[in-house]
Amino acid sequence: MRSESGITEELVLRLGRARNMVVFTGSGVSRESGVPTFRGEDGLWQEHRPEELATLEAFERNPEVVWRWYDYRRRLIAEVRPNPAHEAIARLEGAFDVFTLVTQNVDGLHARAGSTRTVELHGNIWRARCMGDQDVFDLLENPLSEIPPRCKRCGSLLRPDVVWFGEPMPPEAYDASYEAASSCDAMLVVGTSALVRPAASLPLVAKHNGAFVIEVNITYTPISVLIDASLIGKAGEVVPELVERLLRVVGEARESAPSPGGVKEHARP
Numbered sequence: 637m638r639s640e641s642g643i644t645e646e647l648v649l650r651l652g653r654a655r656n657m658v659v660f661t662g663s664g665v666s667r668e669s670g671v672p673t674f675r676g677e678d679g680l681w682q683e684h685r686p687e688e689l690a691t692l693e694a695f696e697r698n699p700e701v702v703w704r705w706y707d708y709r710r711r712l713i714a715e716v717r718p719n720p721a722h723e724a725i726a727r728l729e730g731a732f733d734v735f736t737l738v739t740q741n742v743d744g745l746h747a748r749a750g751s752t753r754t755v756e757l758h759g760n761i762w763r764a765r766c767m768g769d770q771d772v773f774d775l776l777e778n779p780l781s782e783i784p785p786r787c788k789r790c791g792s793l794l795r796p797d798v799v800w801f802g803e804p805m806p807p808e809a810y811d812a813s814y815e816a817a818s819s820c821d822a823m824l825v826v827g828t829s830a831l832v833r834p835a836a837s838l839p840l841v842a843k844h845n846g847a848f849v850i851e852v853n854i855t856y857t858p859i860s861v862l863i864d865a866s867l868i869g870k871a872g873e874v875v876p877e878l879v880e881r882l883l884r885v886v887g888e889a890r891e892s893a894p895s896p897g898g899v900k901e902h903a904r905p
């Protein structure tokens with residue numbers, strides 16, 4: 637069921653039947669807010685590729701250049717707003733018995749849109765970690781007054797509390813995302829190139845466990861042929877329409893469901 641033309645009724649009904657729903661997002665969901673994606677031309681910063689900057693080796697070699705890149709991204713993210721895709725995903729939370737948002741993004745835009753049941757797989761750009769004692773805390777100063785910033789307690793270098801290339805994901809976040817992917821009935825994958833493993837394998841874990849899996853992306857991805865449907869279009873346009881129709885279907889199903897006493901809601905006097 638691949639659909640370039642749009643969202644089919646059957647697709648909405650299949651998603652609407654889920655009791656346990658996972659939404660899995662990547663940087664494409666924030667693209668229409670103005671946050672550059674990692675891959676593609678707009679992923680470059682002063683001719684550096686993220687792969688050259690987002691590593692422990694790069695940080696150890698030159699913490700200043702890495703922090704200047706993060707300071708630039710923090711300033712950019714602070715200036716943008718969640719877009720209709722973030723807002724629609726936040727509205728979905730209450731529609732399912734079990735709902736988990738798993739994001740690879742570090743920008744915090746899902747939280748700003750109102751999402752609360754969120755697993756951040758790659759950390760958060762507004763937190764820092766002390767290279768000395770590994771303490772993690774919010775670092776909200778923007779722009780940073782000191783680059784690279786240092787721990788106020790021990791003077792050690794701070795690093796962004798994000799997952800860099802070659803680093804494992806935080807075990808609690810990975811376990812929570814794996815558990816969500818293997819137990820969900822449906823998964824909506826939005827704006828990820830599905831290239832960076834192990835996060836990218838979550839849709840396949842869901843599919844393998846019998847979930848109905850669809851993606852929203854401006855292009856087909858390596859997982860397109862392995863999942864149930866690909867909706868080709870911008871997240872900020874496709875996701876709100878899909879969520880709108882999904883909420884209608886879920887709302888109708890709730891209204892016609894038997895009440896605890898066995899009498900249908902609408903049949904009450």
Ligand code: OAD
Binds near residue numbers: 800857
């Ligand atoms: P990528 O930059 O790899 O992929 C972004 C995806 O979003 C691509 O598939 C685009 O086609 C799609 N896209 C772009 N604009 C879109 C739009 N308006 N609507 C819908 N889709 C759109 O980003 P991620 O898949 O998130 O990891 O990358 C995963 C991880 O790799 C990131 O979290 C980061 C990166 O390196 C770490 O920092 C550890």
